[in-house]
Amino acid sequence: MIELVHHLPQLDQKLIELLSSLTKEEWTKQTIAKKWKVKDVVAHLLDGNIRTLSGLRDSHKPEAPQINSYQDLLGFLNQLNADWVQAMQRVSPQFLIELLKFTGEPFYKYYASLDPNGKAEYSVAWAGENESKNWMHIAREYTEKFLHQQQIRDAVGKQGIMTQEFYIPFLDTCMYALPFTLKETITKEGSVLKFAVTGDVKGEWFVRYNGTVWELSKNLPKGPIISSVTIDADASWKLFSKSLRADDLRDKIIVEGDKKVAEVALGMVSFMA
Numbered sequence: 001m002i003e004l005v006h007h008l009p010q011l012d013q014k015l016i017e018l019l020s021s022l023t024k025e026e027w028t029k030q031t032i033a034k035k036w037k038v039k040d041v042v043a044h045l046l047d048g049n050i051r052t053l054s055g056l057r058d059s060h061k062p063e064a065p066q067i068n069s070y071q072d073l074l075g076f077l078n079q080l081n082a083d084w085v086q087a088m089q090r091v092s093p094q095f096l097i098e099l100l101k102f103t104g105e106p107f108y109k110y111y112a113s114l115d116p117n118g119k120a121e122y123s124v125a126w127a128g129e130n131e132s133k134n135w136m137h138i139a140r141e142y143t144e145k146f147l148h149q150q151q152i153r154d155a156v157g158k159q160g161i162m163t164q165e166f167y168i169p170f171l172d173t174c175m176y177a178l179p180f181t182l183k184e185t186i187t188k189e190g191s192v193l194k195f196a197v198t199g200d201v202k203g204e205w206f207v208r209y210n211g212t213v214w215e216l217s218k219n220l221p222k223g224p225i226i227s228s229v230t231i232d233a234d235a236s237w238k239l240f241s242k243s244l245r246a247d248d249l250r251d252k253i254i255v256e257g258d259k260k261v262a263e264v265a266l267g268m269v270s271f272m273a
Helices: 005-021 038-057 070-090 093-112 134-156 164-174 177-181 233-240 246-252 259-265
Strands: 192-198 203-209 214-217 225-232 253-257
Touching: 005 093, 005 134, 005 164, 038 070, 038 093, 038 134, 093 134, 134 164, 134 233, 164 203, 164 233, 177 203, 177 214, 177 259, 192 233, 192 259, 225 233, 225 246, 225 259, 233 246, 246 253, 253 259
Parallel strands: 192 225
Antiparallel strands: 192 203, 203 214, 225 253
């Protein structure tokens, strides 16, 4: 269980400080999200606040198409995102900041009001969950807010959240996708894969094959480490968000041991992408 609800206001404060410092030119810089510039990413963050407050807090459910598959869901969400970003072209950067300030507090208060162990309305599909608890849904919200703020910071060259305080919770959540990614990978019972992030922020995660499924742990479990993946901290968020793939980041990745298992693990995506 990862409890991140009280990290949300701190992350929002870092965002407002960043946006308030941007020049007119920086608002138009291209981000690693190929279709979005900085202002578009900011608009998307606002959409996340409003969608949560309208859809979850206020139970406002506009008509949606029938969803029969993961690809249907992904297509529907991508279209929602694109429609919103397009509509926000007429909104000024200054007003976007005001709207983020206005919606940030009720967004946090709504999630803080939930029972962390209660059933979330939406499951976290990228972690292989058909049903999720609220704490996991909130952790997903944290990763969304971190990712999009980092996309902005990366574009304008103003770092500030690639720290143990902010980045490790992001990585802890992303790693929930690792057992799901390896679900069809069969190896000797007790075998362990180590996934390490190095650089200014460091962390280690492990998954152990119990003979049926892979189990995630932050502590070294019993069993031989058959494969090890080490990746640079700045490359990690780009890999896990599918902004770049492993082939794009080969100079930032070290693989030791069983390369087949490692290659599967490097296909991990911790977002709807």
